[in-house]
Structures are given as C-alpha cells and as structure tokens.
Amino acid sequence: MKIAIMNGRLVDAKQSLNQQASLYIDNDKIVGIADAPSGFVADKSIDATGLIVCAGFIELNAQLPDIQAETQAAAAAGFTGLCLPPNTKPIIDTTASIELIKDKAEHANYPFIYPIAALTQALAGKELTSMQALKQANCIAVSHAQAPLQDVLVLRRAMEYAATQNLLLIYCPQDGVLSVQGCAHDGAMATRYGLPSIPVAAETIALTQCIELVAETGCRVHIHALSCARSVSLIANAKQEGLPISADVAMHQLHLSDADMIPYDSAYHVLPPLRSPDDKAALLNAVKANMIDCICSDHQPHDIDAKLGAFPETAAGISSLETSLPLLLALVNQGHLTLDAALAKLNNMPADILGLGKETGRLAVGYRADICIFNPDLAWQVNDTTWRSQGKNTPYWQQTLQGKVVYTLQAGHLIYQP
Numbered sequence: 559m560k561i562a563i564m565n566g567r568l569v570d571a572k573q574s575l576n577q578q579a580s581l582y583i584d585n586d587k588i589v590g591i592a593d594a595p596s597g598f599v600a601d602k603s604i605d606a607t608g609l610i611v612c613a614g615f616i617e618l619n620a621q622l623p624d625i626q627a628e629t630q631a632a633a634a635a636g637f638t639g640l641c642l643p644p645n646t647k648p649i650i651d652t653t654a655s656i657e658l659i660k661d662k663a664e665h666a667n668y669p670f671i672y673p674i675a676a677l678t679q680a681l682a683g684k685e686l687t688s689m690q691a692l693k694q695a696n697c698i699a700v701s702h703a704q705a706p707l708q709d710v711l712v713l714r715r716a717m718e719y720a721a722t723q724n725l726l727l728i729y730c731p732q733d734g735v736l737s738v739q740g741c742a743h744d745g746a747m748a749t750r751y752g753l754p755s756i757p758v759a760a761e762t763i764a765l766t767q768c769i770e771l772v773a774e775t776g777c778r779v780h781i782h783a784l785s786c787a788r789s790v791s792l793i794a795n796a797k798q799e800g801l802p803i804s805a806d807v808a809m810h811q812l813h814l815s816d817a818d819m820i821p822y823d824s825a826y827h828v829l830p831p832l833r834s835p836d837d838k839a840a841l842l843n844a845v846k847a848n849m850i851d852c853i854c855s856d857h858q859p860h861d862i863d864a865k866l867g868a869f870p871e872t873a874a875g876i877s878s879l880e881t882s883l884p885l886l887l888a889l890v891n892q893g894h895l896t897l898d899a900a901l902a903k904l905n906n907m908p909a910d911i912l913g914l915g916k917e918t919g920r921l922a923v924g925y926r927a928d929i930c931i932f933n934p935d936l937a938w939q940v941n942d943t944t945w946r947s948q949g950k951n952t953p954y955w956q957q958t959l960q961g962k963v964v965y966t967l968q969a970g971h972l973i974y975q976p
Contacts, residue, residue: 559601559970560584562594566606566931570613570921571902581611583927586969591923602972606931609964612901613919614638614928616908618728618806619782620857620879621645622671624948625659628859628879629668631947633974635879636930636963639908639918640668643728644676645703651676651687653695660696670928670968672698672912674728677716681705686716689723698912699726699780704829706734710767717777726912729768730782731789732830736760741870743831747816754870756831758786765789769796772803780911781805783856785830787840794849804911805849807841808856809885810876814838814953824865824872825953828856842894845903852907855882859949877949880940884959887934891960897934905930927970936962 561583568591569576575591582590582598589595616639622628632640642659644650650659656673663671675697679685689700700720707713720727740756742748748755765781769792772779781793784807796803810828815838819826826832844850858875865872882904890900909919918926938944939958966974 560598561927561967561970561972562600562603563606563611563929563931564603566609566611568611568921569898569901570906571898572906572920573922575921576898581921581929583929583967583970586926588921588923588925588927591921604931604965609931609933610897611921611929611931613905613921614930614966614968615882615904616912616914616919617641617857617879618780618852618854618908618911619643620855621859621875623859625662625668625671626666627946627948628857629663629666629671631879633668633966633968634946634963636883636932636966637879638928638930638966638968639670639672639914641672641674641698641912643674643703644701645681645705649676649681650674650697651679651681653691656692656695656697667973668968674699674701676700677702677707677727678712683707683709683712686712686719689719689725693723693725699728701728701782702730704730704732706732706737706764708734710771713768714771714775717771717775717779721775721777724778726778726780728780728782731761731764731768733760733764736763739870741827741831741874742819743816743833745816745834747819751821758788758833758837761786761830762788762792765792769801769803772796772801773799776802778802782854783808783830784841784850785811786833786837790840790844790849793844797849804851806852806854807845807850809853809878809882810856810953811838812842812845812853812889813885822869823953824869825876825951825955827865827869827872827874828876829874842889846894851903851911853886853903855879857947859947860951861949865951875951876953877947877951880945880947881952881954881959883932883963884961887961927967929965929967930963931965932961932963934961936960938962
C-alpha cells in the first residue's frame with residue numbers, strides 16, 4: 559500500500575528535521591519527505607495537520623505476559639518495536655523459546671518483538687547459555703533481567719563470551735545481598751512507614767563491578783534502569799574513559815520520588831525503588847546532558863492480585879507503555895527538553911543502542927516506515943475506556959494526561975487508529 563501522510567510536523571533529531579511537510583510510504587519503506595516520488599499515487603492519505611509525525615518508539619524493556627493484549631497497548635502508545643526481557647515463561651535461554659516468541663508475535667500481527675536472551679541457563683546465575691546459537695536465532699541482546707548475579711566471575715565470563723559474538727549485554731545493576739526483600743528507597747519514607755529498604759549502594763556496587771569488567775573485557779554493555787545520582791556519576795566517568803557503555807532510565811523515575819509515594823499504595827512499588835528528590839533531579843539532568851542515552855517505559859503489567867496485600871509482598875513494577883508519550887511531553891512542557899531531543903530518547907537512541915539504526919528509528923528515505931503520529935495537545939484520562947494493557951498497575955490511574963497517539967504505522971501497515 560502507498561500511504562501519504564500530509565502536512566504534519568515532521569520531527570527527527572538525527573535527521574535535523576523539524577518542519578511541516580508531507581511524508582510518503584510505499585509498502586514498508588519511507589520513499590519521500592516533503593516531495594512525493596515521481597508517479598506516486600497514494601492508496602490512502604492521512605491528514606496530519608496540527609499533528610506531530612515522528613519515528614515509532616522502541617521500548618528497551620517490556621514484559622509481555624499476554625502478547626496479544628500488550629502489543630495492542632504498545633501500538634496505541636506509538637511503540638513499533640519492543641524488547642522482551644528473558645524472564646518469560648519459558649525463560650528465553652534456548653533457540654526454541656525464541657521461535658515460540660516469533661510465532662506469538664506473528665499471530666499478534668506485531669512482528670517487531672526483539673527477544674533478549676538469558677545470560678545463564680534458567681537465569682540461575684551458574685551455567686552460561688549458548689550465546690552464539692541464540693544470536694543466530696536473532697536474539698538482539700543478552701541479559702539477566704532483574705535477577706541479581708551473585709557470582710562476579712559468571713558475569714565476567716558472560717561478558718567475554720558476549721564480546722566474542724559482538725552481542726550487546728543489558729545489565730540491571732543490583733546487589734542481591736543489599737537489596738534482598740527490600741521494596742523502598744533507604745530514606746525517610748521507608749523509615750517512617752517501616753518498609754524494608756534498598757540502599758543506593760545496592761545499585762552502585764553492582765554498577766562499579768560491571769564497569770570494571772567492561773574495561774577488562776571490552777564488552778558492549780547497556781545499563782538498564784538507573785535510579786540514583788551516584789550511578790549517574792559512575793556512568794559519566796565510564797563514558798569519559800571511552801568505555802562502550804550506554805544507559806537508560808525509566809520514565810517514572812523522572813517524574814516521581816519517594817516523597818511522592820502514597821503510603822502503602824502498591825502502585826508505587828517499583829524496582830529499583832523511587833529514590834530521593836535529589837536523585838530524581840540528577841537523573842533528569844543526566845538525560846538533558848545525554849549522560850543517560852534514552853528513556854524506557856520499563857513496562858511491567860500485573861494483574862490485580864499481584865498488587866494486593868502488604869506493600870513489600872506485592873509485585874514490583876508499573877504498567878507504563880501508554881503513559882510514556884504524555885509523560886515525555888510533560889518534560890518538554892516543563893522546559894527540561896526540546897521536543898526533538900525528547901523524542902530521540904524513545905526512537906533514535908534505542909535504535910542505535912540495539913544496532914537497528916540503519917533500518918528503523920528515523921524519518922529518512924529508505925528506512926522502514928515505523929511511524930508514530932500524535933496530537934500533543936489532546937488531553938485524556940487514564941481509565942478503563944482508554945486503557946488497553948491488561949495491567950492497570952499505574953500511579954496515574956484516573957489522572958488526566960496531555961498528548962495522545964492518533965495513528966501508528968509499523969512497516970507501512972496501520973496498526974493503530976482511534
């Protein structure tokens with residue numbers, strides 16, 4: 559199908575593009591920007607007057623307990639690519655599990671789910687997986703999800719193996735001993751309400767070990783879900799030394815701190831925990847300075863039962879794909895980021911980190927037509943009628959947010975419209 563997206567504001571930081579113009583798609587590729595190719599006749603035209611047109615978003619960590627439902631939520635939120643962490647059922651530690659995910663993605667008509675394979679078999683932290691075979695089966699990276707690695711030697715061996723395969727290793731820094739059974743930042747909030755706490759050191763000790771091993775092995779590592787100011791300093795020093803390290807932060811860490819938590823409300827139970835207001839400010843400054851390369855939703859949808867009970871006993875995580883765009887636009891409206899720089903944190907930069915930057919994540923001729931079209935001024939309430947994810951575990955429930963996706967195209971196919 560040939561599609562013309564007419565008179566939208568095209569925004570792409572990597573292409574230095576921020577102008578009102580039209581965009582033309584033939585089958586799965588972008589074939590023209592501003593001017594249509596010779597002889598182009600559109601089968602479908604989309605009037606994007608007053609709307610923003612950008613490359614589709616790529617999520618670096620999305621748990622998908624129900625692929626059909628969660629990919630519908632992703633499409634409605636402007637995401638055209640999802641990285642699936644290895645802590646699925648079954649765990650992504652064999653080529654068979656990758657093929658199963660591919661089949662489910664095709665059945666859901668959402669082909670661009672990128673499996674992240676497990677570092678160790680069954681995520682047990684002992685025997686390494688066959689990374690070579692997993693890469694050949696098209697896993698995009700390897701990771702240990704949020705399961706702490708107790709044996710640093712295993713991490714070193716994993717990095718050495720990943721480096722030989724030119725595989726990205728995604729690492730969530732968390733010391734298992736210091737964080738065991740914790741559920742809140744080690745601060746005034748945890749003390750006041752008697753919540754088991756997780757100190758900043760649980761993150762920084764694990765991060766320091768990882769950085770030292772990167773220097774030793776040369777492995778490309780992406781640090782997932784930073785939460786504190788000390789970690790920002792460690793990442794900045796590593797980058798200054800020229801180490802092959804990138805990093806992300808979850809969107810909720812840029813908007814919420816432990817001071818915003820409603821006591822005992824499990825919607826605020828996340829891992830790593832919401833840190834202090836000073837940590838939140840440091841994370842935001844690092845995003846502005848590009849010390850933190852991109853922003854993830856860290857989508858973790860849970861059913862109602864998983865969020866019931868005493869705060870420490872509930873499942874950690876927020877269902878967050880559908881709030882990503884309005885929360886990003888809030889950062890723009892608050893003056894923290896320009897629109898093009900903000901959108902790059904969700905499309906340009908994730909594509910580059912994952913090695914997809916030559917095929918998607920751009921508004922450029924020849925690139926795959928993964929497109930998000932949104933209305934930055936449209937206000938909507940987070941409720942049962944607007945929400946598609948099966949997980950309703952969000953601190954933004956019943957709140958009114960600004961900014962809504964109107965169309966999403968994946969490889970030239972319209973996968974969402976109201």
